[in-house]
Amino acid sequence: MKEYTTRVIGAPNTLEHRIYFEKNGVPISAFHDVPLYASEDKTILNMIVEIPRWTHAKVEINKATALNPLIQDIKNNKLRFVRNIFPHHGYMWNYGAFPQTWEDPTQVHPDTKVGGDNDPLDVFEIGEQIGYAGQIKQVKVLGVLGLIDGGEGDWKVIVIDINDPLASQLNDIYDVERHMPGLINASREWYRIYKVPDGKPENNFAFNGKAMNKKFATGIIRETHAYWERLVSGEVPPKTDLYDIQVVNLLVDDSPYKVPKNDTRVTGVPAHAPKPAAPTDPTNDKWAYVRQRRH
Structure with a gap:
């Protein structure tokens, strides 16, 4: 993936902060142009890291x-x-999305009984390396949690970096509990309560x-792809009463x-100009205490 840079x-x-993706120095769409699959047999996938482990700024692929x-x-x-939910600081894994996937809000899944949340498919990577926003990780799939968030389907796919020391021992969801006891329970509980400190159910x-x-x-x-x-x-419109998605791309044939x-939307992307992180409100680092269930 060396041809892909940020x-x-x-x-x-800050409100001005943006991370664009490039291929061979040309801006491309993070949502549409980064390929979902990283291997011909489709067993290795590309994950875009949005939120590195132990951080909590809600960075995401912007559809608008x-x-x-x-x-x-x-x-x-x-x-x-x-919010930091005690005892965790931010996210307990590298969190991100699979490019070239979409949870269609018009499609009601038979198991969740609700439509999708209109986002790329969410992924959390459980390896030991802390990623960075804009990183493209090659991962393999282990399992999925069927979260229902605010009445919308919001699948959370569990993956591991193929270069992680445990990658060869983790091949399905059952291996996670064997080698990382407690991680699935902690993840499920975090997803269950993470919006409670903001007054949500x-x-x-x-x-x-x-x-x-x-x-x-x-x-x-496969379904969301x-x-x-x-x-x-163009089989379904990019804008309806339910959603409005920017679908401009450079690499999707047909x-x-x-x-x-x-195109001006490509040439108009500002030049690379990173700046040091701005300070944040200290209250963002406080722990929220939420009663957790016993398993």
């Missing part, structure tokens, strides 16, 4: 901006930081919170939204 603009923790850079989410005109899960195996997770990935293909091919590299 173009960083502005300081983290052309070329879909990583941007920190905004709520009530303020940058969004996920607990989240629910399909399958009573059971983490489903690799075969099931692979089916979810097919939904993305319908979107980027897409009606494909543009040349001299």
